[in-house]
Amino acid sequence: MKQRRKFSREYKVEAVRLGDQRGARAASESLGIDKSLIYQWKKLLEGEGPEAFRGNGTAQHSRKRTANCGSRIAASERRQTS
Numbered sequence: 001m002k003q004r005r006k007f008s009r010e011y012k013v014e015a016v017r018l019g020d021q022r023g024a025r026a027a028s029e030s031l032g033i034d035k036s037l038i039y040q041w042k043k044l045l046e047g048e049g050p051e052a053f054r055g056n057g058t059a060q061h062s063r064k065r066t067a068n069c070g071s072r073i074a075a076s077e078r079r080q081t082s
Helices: 009-022 024-031 035-051 058-081
Strands: none
Touching: 009 024, 009 035, 024 035
16 A cells, blocks of 8 residues: 655645746656645645645644534524524
């Protein structure tokens, strides 16, 4: 089974910068990664700014899931009291 590679925040930021300069295809070929990673990292960086790429991703995903769950519970409670 192939082991997943982990990339540092600095690597991801640099890969996005390189993708902006050379294009995602050329950057991904020179870095040996799939170009979809560059697009994905760029989207995260643009959306979250300096907060992008914290940790390994599971904590952020977990927080979003918890927040979403809380919103659904609150909405459900409002419907029940109406």
